[in-house]
Amino acid sequence: MRPLLEVSDVKIEFSHSSGPSTAVDGVTFDVHEGECVGIVGESGSGKSVTARSVLRLLPSAGKMTSGRIAFEGEDVLGMSELRLREFRGGDVGMVFQDPMSSLNPVIRVGPQIEEAMLYHSRYGGQEAKSRVVDLLARVQVPDPRMRSRAYPHQLSGGMRQRVMIAMAYANEPRLLIADEPTTALDVTVQAQILRLLRELGREFGTAVILITHNLALVADLCDRVVVMYAGRVVEQGPCREVISNPQHPYTWALLETARQMGAKGRKLFAIPGSPASAKDRIHGCRFHPRCAFAVDRCRDQEPPLIDLGGGREARCWVLMQNVSPDLTRGTPQ
Amino acid sequence: MEAGLLAFVGRRLAGAVPLMAVIVVLTFLLIHAAPGDPATLLAGDAASPKLIEQVRNEYHLNQPLVDQLGIYLLNMIHGNMGISIYYDLPVNQVILQRAPNTLLLIGVSLILAVCLGAIAAVLSVANRDTIVDSLISGISISGYAIPSFWLAQMLVIVFAVGLHWFPTGGMTTIGQSLPGFAHIEDVLGHLILPAVTLAVFEMGLVARFMRAGLLDALDKEFVTVAYAKGLDKWAVIIRHAIPNSVLPVASVVGQQFGVLVAGAVVIETVFSWPGIGQLFYGAIFNRDYPLLMGCFIYATVGVVLANLATDAIYAAIDPRVYRS
Amino acid sequence: MSTGLLAEDAPSVPTRGSVFRMRPRLGVSAALGVTIVGAAVAAALIGPLVYRVSPLALGASQLAPPSLTYPMGTDNLGRDILARFIYGARVSLAVGTLSALVAVGIGSFVGGLAGYLGGRADFFLMRVTEVFQVVPLFLLAIIIVALFGSGQANVILVIGILSWPATARIARGQVLVLREEEYILAAKLSGATWARILTKHMLPNVVPYLVVSASLQTGSAILVAAFLGFLGLGDPSQPSWGLLLNQGQLYLTSAWWLPVFPGLGLSLTILGLNLLGDGIGATLSQRQGTR
Numbered sequence: 001m002r003p004l005l006e007v008s009d010v011k012i013e014f015s016h017s018s019g020p021s022t023a024v025d026g027v028t029f030d031v032h033e034g035e036c037v038g039i040v041g042e043s044g045s046g047k048s049v050t051a052r053s054v055l056r057l058l059p060s061a062g063k064m065t066s067g068r069i070a071f072e073g074e075d076v077l078g079m080s081e082l083r084l085r086e087f088r089g090g091d092v093g094m095v096f097q098d099p100m101s102s103l104n105p106v107i108r109v110g111p112q113i114e115e116a117m118l119y120h121s122r123y124g125g126q127e128a129k130s131r132v133v134d135l136l137a138r139v140q141v142p143d144p145r146m147r148s149r150a151y152p153h154q155l156s157g158g159m160r161q162r163v164m165i166a167m168a169y170a171n172e173p174r175l176l177i178a179d180e181p182t183t184a185l186d187v188t189v190q191a192q193i194l195r196l197l198r199e200l201g202r203e204f205g206t207a208v209i210l211i212t213h214n215l216a217l218v219a220d221l222c223d224r225v226v227v228m229y230a231g232r233v234v235e236q237g238p239c240r241e242v243i244s245n246p247q248h249p250y251t252w253a254l255l256e257t258a259r260q261m262g263a264k265g266r267k268l269f270a271i272p273g274s275p276a277s278a279k280d281r282i283h284g285c286r287f288h289p290r291c292a293f294a295v296d297r298c299r300d301q302e303p304p305l306i307d308l309g310g311g312r313e314a315r316c317w318v319l320m321q322n323v324s325p326d327l328t329r330g331t332p333q
Numbered sequence: 334m335e336a337g338l339l340a341f342v343g344r345r346l347a348g349a350v351p352l353m354a355v356i357v358v359l360t361f362l363l364i365h366a367a368p369g370d371p372a373t374l375l376a377g378d379a380a381s382p383k384l385i386e387q388v389r390n391e392y393h394l395n396q397p398l399v400d401q402l403g404i405y406l407l408n409m410i411h412g413n414m415g416i417s418i419y420y421d422l423p424v425n426q427v428i429l430q431r432a433p434n435t436l437l438l439i440g441v442s443l444i445l446a447v448c449l450g451a452i453a454a455v456l457s458v459a460n461r462d463t464i465v466d467s468l469i470s471g472i473s474i475s476g477y478a479i480p481s482f483w484l485a486q487m488l489v490i491v492f493a494v495g496l497h498w499f500p501t502g503g504m505t506t507i508g509q510s511l512p513g514f515a516h517i518e519d520v521l522g523h524l525i526l527p528a529v530t531l532a533v534f535e536m537g538l539v540a541r542f543m544r545a546g547l548l549d550a551l552d553k554e555f556v557t558v559a560y561a562k563g564l565d566k567w568a569v570i571i572r573h574a575i576p577n578s579v580l581p582v583a584s585v586v587g588q589q590f591g592v593l594v595a596g597a598v599v600i601e602t603v604f605s606w607p608g609i610g611q612l613f614y615g616a617i618f619n620r621d622y623p624l625l626m627g628c629f630i631y632a633t634v635g636v637v638l639a640n641l642a643t644d645a646i647y648a649a650i651d652p653r654v655y656r657s
Numbered sequence: 658m659s660t661g662l663l664a665e666d667a668p669s670v671p672t673r674g675s676v677f678r679m680r681p682r683l684g685v686s687a688a689l690g691v692t693i694v695g696a697a698v699a700a701a702l703i704g705p706l707v708y709r710v711s712p713l714a715l716g717a718s719q720l721a722p723p724s725l726t727y728p729m730g731t732d733n734l735g736r737d738i739l740a741r742f743i744y745g746a747r748v749s750l751a752v753g754t755l756s757a758l759v760a761v762g763i764g765s766f767v768g769g770l771a772g773y774l775g776g777r778a779d780f781f782l783m784r785v786t787e788v789f790q791v792v793p794l795f796l797l798a799i800i801i802v803a804l805f806g807s808g809q810a811n812v813i814l815v816i817g818i819l820s821w822p823a824t825a826r827i828a829r830g831q832v833l834v835l836r837e838e839e840y841i842l843a844a845k846l847s848g849a850t851w852a853r854i855l856t857k858h859m860l861p862n863v864v865p866y867l868v869v870s871a872s873l874q875t876g877s878a879i880l881v882a883a884f885l886g887f888l889g890l891g892d893p894s895q896p897s898w899g900l901l902l903n904q905g906q907l908y909l910t911s912a913w914w915l916p917v918f919p920g921l922g923l924s925l926t927i928l929g930l931n932l933l934g935d936g937i938g939a940t941l942s943q944r945q946g947t948r
Contacts, residue, residue, distance in 0.1 A: 055560075055561055057557055057560060057561060081565070085563040085564070085565060086563065087563075088560065088561055088562065088563040089561060089562040089563035090563060093561075094558075094561045096554065096557070096558055096561075098554065101553060101554040101555065102554050102555055102557075102558045103555055103558075104555045104559075104573055104576070104577065105577075106576050106577055107573075107576065115559070115562060115564070115572065116562045116563075118562075118563075118564070118568075119562070119563040119564065120563060164558075167558075167562065
């Protein structure tokens with residue numbers, strides 16, 4: 001079956017006064033109908049930029065220089081203005097990271113949700129308003145009718161994010177992109193929001209792309225995971241398998257860090273150095289300066305994405321095959 | 334109106350009263366400290382000392398300054414602002430008769446300025462970094478620099494004298510008393526040049542601030558969200574950017590009221606528009622102290638009220654200001 | 658948290674035209690400002706030496722339109738308008754600059770002190786500036802000049818004394834920010850007196866903002882002086898631009914060259930000063946790293 005969303009070898013550049021820089025350097029992945037795909041990476045990995053490019057929401061300094069993004073086979077880049085407006089919010093909904101800045105402070109939340117339906121349905125006046133109340137109830141906002149008349153600053157962070165989710169689901173999209181939806185929220189609220197996203201996804205049959213830096217979140221929610229580093233995909237595959245048996249050292253390192261969060265008494269493991277971004281010019285494998293498993297080849301030649309079968313891929317020469325990590329290794333570059 | 338808003342306004346009004354009191358006292362002292370004897374002026378060149386003395390008594394001019402101030406303040410509280418030396422009528426009456434004319438002029442100018450300025454700002458932003466943008470910026474900045482009385486002169490030369498489209502001055506055509514609608518038309522015809530002159534200055538300011546406000550708003554995350562919902566550029570500008578850019582404009586315009594009043598003095602003089610500005614100008618040369626004080630106080634009150642209205646509008650638009 | 662690329666490299670929104678394209682534009686306006694002001698100053702200083710015609714000399718050909726002999730025409734008394742224009746530039750610029758100096762002088766002192774001392778002194782000074790904000794200053798200027806005399810010194814003082822609050826606010830703002838800087842605290846600890854701190858440490862950092870304020874104040878002072886001159890409240894013996902326009906008022910219908918040229922001079926000069934002030938101000942905020 002054809003995937004709902006196909007991202008093929010996408011490269012995105014940003015222009016600066018000092019010249020262009022690459023943010024995303026050849027990323028490929030698919031999303032099938034109804035499935036949940038997690039895109040994991042640290043800052044600079046290019047995950048947010050990739051996600052925004054699906055809706056063509058790149059800032060003016062950014063440009064997709066090559067590759068293809070197709071939704072149900074239709075080329076997103078080739079869409080006309082009119083079709084693009086249908087597409088955004090209609091076929092694909094998006095939830096952003098910081099609900100406080102994502103909502104217009106001088107407009108009540110109800111009308112902002114109504115606005116999401118503006119270009120996509122023929123709901124008007126009273127009908128639109130009652131639909132908004134319905135949506136708010138669906139995202140578990142108590143007393144939805146009263147809440148819909150509130151201003152953003154009168155709601156708590158969790159509540160605001162629910163409003164954002166309601167906005168994104170207003171037109172029952174086929175795909176929902178959630179860009180770090182819980183990062184700006186309190187820990188206690190994070191779990192609730194994630195559960196909400198999962199339930200809604202199942203209820204509406206919506207495919208979900210969950211973007212996060214936290215691998216643990218993905219483990220719970222997602223069917224498949226795509227791990228990005230420095231503008232490239234370094235590993236992808238079915239979630240459970242990748243997490244139980246990571247093939248790329250970076251994935252492994254992320255898991256180790258996550259695992260250590262809960263454990264006591266063990267030496268804290270942190271990936272040495274700071275995350276690279278696509279514009280850093282690193283020879284060979286982009287992760288090798290921080291990699292605990294690197295060998296000489298890693299420094300000389302960048303590995304391609306190696307197909308490991310069963311829908312799994314990893315971009316690594318070493319592939320975690322019976323190698324013991326050298327944890328003393330890794331100097332910041 | 335919400336209770337919160339009313340309380341807010343009430344508080345600000347209360348705060349304004351002591352301010353006004355200080356201003357009144359200081360102005361009184363200032364005006365009376367000036368050289369020149371109003372009694373002599375009033376009585377005329379050929380007046381006898383006895384006549385001058387009579388005038389002096391009538392207007393309490395021979396009493397100590399403090400007493401005069403006291404009498405003035407007392408009267409003021411009762412709504413009596415004295416008698417105009419020149420017109421021989423109560424100051425209140427003289428001013429209030431002319432006030433509507435000035436308010437009409439300032440009101441229409443403000444509306445023109447805000448509308449045109451807003452349009453200029455929106456066009457500028459929608460065509461960002463193009464020639465249109467630069468052109469509009471250039472015109473806005475120039476509008477701020479051009480002395481309004483000179484602009485008035487230029488407009489008169491071109492439109493009144495050259496093209497004969499508009500009259501050169503006054504509020505109505507002399508010697509005619511037109512009925513109903515024709516009268517309104519007549520007044521409007523006389524109003525256009527002065528109002529436009531006054532508006533040009535403000536318009537530049539409005540355009541500049543609104544443009545900055547719009548750009549600021551367009552940079553915000555909720556604009557990206559709006560695009561993600563499928564809105565087009567104009568919908569984004571109108572529904573999201575403009576409401577968030579109104580605030581700096583509102584505060585600027587309110588602050589400008591004092592400048593507008595000053596402009597009105599000059600414009601009314603140039604166009605012979607029968608308003609408070611013209612009254613003020615005349616009162617100076619006639620050493621008409623009561624009228625002078627009266628005009629000045631009314632103008633200051635106007636500015637205070639304008640500031641207050643601005644703050645109230647600000648609070649009404651941005652719910653965060655007073656509700657929390 | 659996705660900082661990194663997205664936050665530092667690009668504005669988060671599909672606005673047309675990138676931020677980076679704005680820099681050359683600001684440079685243009687500042688350059689324009691400098692050119693215009695430079696031209697005006699040059700005209701004022703060198704003009705009388707180049708164009709040796711007296712602005713006061715009465716002549717036979719009255720109300721003559723612009724021609725080769727009289728590039729800007731003559732007025733009703735046969736006086737050469739170009740000569741009066743050049744002289745007017747001198748007067749207007751002088752009045753404007755001196756008024757601005759008075760305003761900036763008072764304002765920076767008051768504002769700086771208020772910002773530095775804080776507490777009650779600050780509160781009191783802020784109330785005073787509030788009074789100035791509410792009062793229609795131009796009307797007050799008219800009253801004072803009309804009642805107390807319209808000599809040049811008077812005009813300069815009045816404008817200066819009524820305009821200082823704007824500079825005071827700027828100075829105060831800057832001092833408030835600087836007060837918390839570490840090197841100030843260090844200086845205090847090492848026993849420096851407040852006078853020394855103000856002059857040696859703070860002043861150099863405040864001066865650029867004062868320069869901006871001075872430029873804008875000069876522009877507005879010239880404007881106010883012109884208004885006063887136009888209303889007949891300026892110095893009658895000096896042919897300032899405002900006075901020229903006042904004289905031109907009578908001849909709007911017959912001799913357009915009387916009001917046109919002085920007005921153009923005024924507009925351009927004020928525009929130039931505003932552009933200059935804005936330009937410097939923009940460079941300052943860029944240097945600080947704010948967009």
